[in-house]
Amino acid sequence: MMQRLPICEVQTDLEKKFTKNRITILVGETGSGKSTQIPQFILRMSNGTEKIAVTQPRRVAAINLAKRVAEETKTTLGQDVGYTVRFQNMSGPNTKIKYLTDGMLLRELLLRTSLDQYTTIILDEAHERTIITDLLMGFLKTLLQTRVNLRLIVMSATLDADRFSRFFDGAEVLYVQGRRFPVQRYFLSKPVEDIVDATVRTAIQIHSSEPMGDILAFLAGQEDIDKVVDTLNDMIRSLPVGLPELVALPLYAALPPQQQLKVFEKVPGNKRKIIIATNIAETSLTISGVRYVIDGGTQKVKVWRHDLGLDSLLTMPISKSNAAQRMGRAGREAAGKCYRLYTETDYGGLRSQMEPEVERCDVSFPILTLKLAGVTDVLGWNWLERPSKAAIMSALMQLYTLKALDDEGKITELGKKMAVLPLPPHLSAVLLDAYQKGIADAVLDIVSCLSIENLIMNPHPDKRDEVNGKRLPFITASGGMGDLVVLRNYVQHYRSLLSSEEKKEWCKELHINYRAMSNVEDVRKQLESYLKAGSANSKSEDKSAKLGPSILNEQIIQCFLTGFVSNTALRLPGKTYRTIAGGQNINVHPSSSMFDKKVDAIMYTEYMFTTKAYARNVSPIDLQWLQQIAPHFLSRRTAGSDY
DNA sequence: GAGCACTGC
Incomplete structure (x- = not known):
């Protein structure tokens, strides 16, 4: 017989607390069964009338928990118990316990504002302090003032509950034992x-x-x-x-x-x-x-x-x-x-x-999210942990440069469209610009690749020459237009292969992650549908297929430049470049198709310090493009520097 | 001439 979970022994106590408190902090070690049992307690004590959302930081966790609870309650997954993660919805209008990623709940919050389809919200794994869980706590604190029938339970696996309790004005903290071996x-x-x-x-x-x-x-x-x-x-x-x-x-x-x-x-x-x-x-x-x-x-x-x-x-x-x-x-x-x-x-x-993540990451995404939600004073917002003033100011500047915010710091129409796309703000800006210019069809391929991790894998040293040889035709075909164009060449070739066996085989030869590549296609479809839904009245015909390759590639790079103006650098004597924005030395990463090319100026989508400062996803740019796209940026930045 | 943790829409 299955061993009774520790949490079941305190079930009646917990139920009393949940009835009394609108906000509860629950600390439970791994193995306490809190993620599967608490939602069921709530449902039982309400005689099945509650609608409960349980958030998880990871998709697999949301899916597996839903499966387990559906089994325990002997119901069909997707009926009373279900889940919602990106690309997969196994829930319906009658679902009473819904496991979802915290990103999904944030999205529901932004698109419907009051989450009125739920009576209880459970934020699980809050101790992990992801940016999204942190944001949700801030939004829910406000929401609880107007939604008087809403209950919140914050669950954490570590003893840092005081911080959550203080944030929610002294909410009661409950502890449940875990079950594990010494x-x-x-x-x-x-x-x-x-x-x-x-x-x-x-x-x-x-x-x-x-x-x-x-x-x-x-x-x-x-x-x-x-x-x-x-x-x-x-x-x-x-x-x-x-x-x-x-x-x-x-x-x-x-x-x-x-x-x-x-x-x-x-x-x-x-x-x-x-x-x-x-x-x-x-x-x-x-x-x-x-x-x-x-x-x-x-x-x-x-x-x-x-x-x-x-x-x-x-x-x-x-x-x-x-x-x-x-x-x-x-x-x-x-x-x-x-x-x-x-x-x-x-x-x-x-x-x-x-x-917490919010203290060490670029906060342009959270700031844009706050702006979309109507927060005007982002510095004074009720952050669980407020990023530094300098970090917030830098994010505001970035969003202003992307035209997501206006002179007064208010969100623009463009900014609203950017905020609802499932992409980081820079890439949203690129994609929306491409849509307006009628080349979204081409740019979608690249943006989708950039939003998937570990797509192009590093071959082992002993296989490197062989793999590089197989990749070479795609690099040659880019005509020196850089890594973004190479990425698109990969996607297009992948798509031209008919059977999944062929696709798998080709990915294996080039050390491209097949599963990641099929995710690229899912992302592309989703972005395409959001793009169309978001601009129903300004439908323009796509001309990607009609333009000659070199013209199209130039236009692609110009679109990226609208999102990555500040990621540009000029060549110094030798093979190093210097960033236009900060005057930092930067090297083209050896894995780039632009590694041994010498061009006057480059744009890159990633700038990361490992053993040196490296630019990744590098494209050559014409300084005139920069002049056209961001004249103020160029004159302001170069005026005081030593060029 | 590198070699990079993890996750989310």
Whole structure:
């Protein structure tokens, strides 16, 4: 018989609280069953009259929870219990418990404003502090003043509930126990010098002295992970006789899907599996059979520098909350052990939570969202965590440059259209400009590619020449017009292939992610329909197919320039460029088709610091285009600099 | 001549 969930023992208590309180903060550890049980409690105590929305930061979580609750309630998925995520709606007008991504609820909020189809809203995993969950909390705080019959439950897996409680004017905090097995933790007595070496040695030590059970190791990035996997594979041959075999597997998001699936396969016979992963294994993917965790103590974090318009990818220490989450991965099915590759003193110095996303990202998207919702004073809005004044000012400037806001900071008609497209503001601006110019058909291909992650994959060093050879014809066909045109060439060729077998085979040869490519097609369809719905009265005929390739490509780049004026740079002697906006040195990334081309000026869609400052998705531009599209930008920026 | 964590509409 299934073991009773801890939460069921306090069911009547909780129901009393939910009846009394309009806003409740509920802290429940992993395994408490809060995500599946609380919505059912609410439904039962109302005799089935409530309509409940439960948000999740990730799509798979929303889908899986809905499936489980439909099973538990013995109903058909999509009837009483359902879900809504992008591209998939398994819910109907009679759905009583609906799991949805937080992005979907935000969208419903923006398009219908009062969420009056729901009587209870549950924000789950609020401790993750995604930009969208944070925004939802701010909007709901206001909404609760007018929607007097609305109930809100904020659920968090960590003990940071005070912050939520204070935000909601002292809302009551309830705690429920989790159910998990004890995990013994170990610290190092002195700091490590080489994390790869330390991980390998710890893995071998566990393997040679501990009972069977798989190992999960957390490291910051692909480079270290690959090194550990290679080293372990070399050492496995020289393991003492009588020791079981050790199978080392990497796991990170950029890995081809097929290789990712290997970590879930059972290894046959008397073997032990060790998975070396990024923090994808911390929340997004759960692997069963893990008894031992090795925690490297770091993670990579994207940090936005609004003063430079630059993203940096930095390796940083994790937080205590991350450490707890990683440790918990060893105790899901039985007692486990966690080896932390840092000292107890280092642990003591870690911050308790990660910095919320809204404090380290470009906030032009949240600011535009607030403007669409009618917020005039974005600095004074009730932010759960307010971004710095400088970050907000920079976002306002960006939105003004994109013509989403007018001189007074009010949202324009264009801005409203931008805000409802499922794209970052820059790309919305590009697409709307293309629609107006009648070349949306072509630009849609590229914008869709840019909004999908891990589409064009890095081939392994030993396969690089072969793959680059296969890619070359598409680069040649771009006529030196840069990476955006190359992307479109890929999409067009993919689309020209008739069977899915051919498509798969071609993607494999060029190391293009097939699943991502089919997502590109879904995104394209969705964007196209939103675009048409948003401008029913100003229908213009698309001329993409009628223009000659070189004219079309020039016009494509000019459209992108309207969204990325500030992502432009002029060539210095040699192969470096200097950004027009900030006067920073910038290099064309070696994976770009423009890497060894020398042109006077470039535009790029991404500017990121890893080992150097690199421009990605690079196109050549004519300075006259810049002059036409943004004369003020060019004169203002170059007047005081040293060109 | 790089090699980049993760997620959402």
